Amino acid sequence: MALSQRSASGPAPRRGPRRLSVEGNIAVGKSTFVKLLLKTFPEWHVSAEPITTWQNIQAVGTPIAGPPQSVGNLLDMMYQQPSRWSYTFQTFSFLSRLRTQLAPYPESLLQGQKPVHVFERSVYSDRYIFAKNLFENRFLNDVEWAVYQNWHSFLLQEFHSRILLDGFIYLQASPQVCLKRLRQRARAEEKGVQLGYLEQLHAQHEDWFIHKVTELHFETLKKAPVLVLDINEDFSEEAARQEELMTKVNTFVKNLG
Template sequence: MRRCGAALRLAIEGNIAVGKSTFVKLLGRTFPEWHLVTEPVAQWQKVQAPGTKEASSPQSFGNLLQMIYQEPSRWSYTFQTYSCMSRLKAQLEPLAERLLKTPEPVQVFERSVYSDRYVFAKNLFEAGHLNPLEWTIYQDWHTFLLQELGDRVALHGFLYLQAAPEKCLERLHRRARSEEKGVQLDYLQQLHAQHESWLVEKTTEVHFANLRSASVLVLDVNQDFERDAAVQDVLMTKVEAFVKMLRSEALPSCPNPHSGV
């Protein structure tokens, strides 16, 4: 049981180009008091060597996102290590002063350290891009860190944006991110299957008790919700109800300051 006023912590999960960034913006408009943490894609696109500045030579930087797409067997372990650490840093950030003053604070992360392992790293191993030794080492430090950090990185629930891989590919082509131009449908199908196994079918072996019991809200986003106000209203109503349910189950209510309790 968390203390009164503790933040409810959620993660948005879903396939590449499913609409997570659009969904984060929609959450921000609907629930402006919430703290939303976007995926650190920009960090992956320009990994900077320590002590260097913007004016340094091109060799001081690396587009790790592009590198993993171009040579997955060479860069998968490096990328998954860096992506997991960047997510971990985001989940460990202390609550902002503004959020501390909110009666019922909510933090929402765009993906998490859990999908990093149980979707992306797992899929790279099963596809042969992470060799068994790399996969063993990755899992060892991932388990150790998360067990040591405990509640500091625990999440109360997941918002799973679910859409057909074909729809994700259509959206991926529409946003035209240069690193993703070689992404094929079969890769999106693999990631879809990993998400389904973990969050819906619950057949993925997970190694953290709190994760096995975490609640999941499945949101069908096959419809293009970016400009459809009616669809947006339905999605936000479901999210609001899910958050209220989680708060009643996971966090104690704050006593009324005028009740004398």
């Protein structure tokens, strides 16, 4: 009976916030863009990429009193010695992203009329951008890639409904523009990043979001809507461009239902 009532009045209203991931190359401007989102839609909630967790791996279970000690900077180790540390990095980046996607919504978000939760990158870009690229460069060997994909698929199937995303915002800029922004930001661990690496990551994004040739292993992911925004231009002083970008995001979110 409940089913027939639903079909008579359209689909059952969905509960919970719309969940979006902002994707894009290194230093394309995701954090900057997300700040603009929050300025425009202050009632939305953003989960930043957990980079400081990767830069300060905490010792666990040490008997010493006081705050946990950092035992290493895994981001730096991965860039310094990718063959040795890429697999370890991907296990930890995935785990921290999974935790972020599983975390309960803040109470304030649930009180909003149209709650939206925005993530900076996702468990999906962990696999279909970064891990895939490391494998294609042989920084993950056949065994590591097979093991990674095995537990990635298993865990995503297990957590299925709790980690679903409603859509992706792909921030697009040329690798040259990303390199300029990366150099300007000057994050210590990224000193050795060259144009070639950004070109590879750009190609991975384009394959997934534009050419749609990346083999995806989750049905919901194949169907997820994608909003592509060109952010080659500096919009920091351009109010009209900012408004144009925010209108596109607003329309995209509204169309998610």
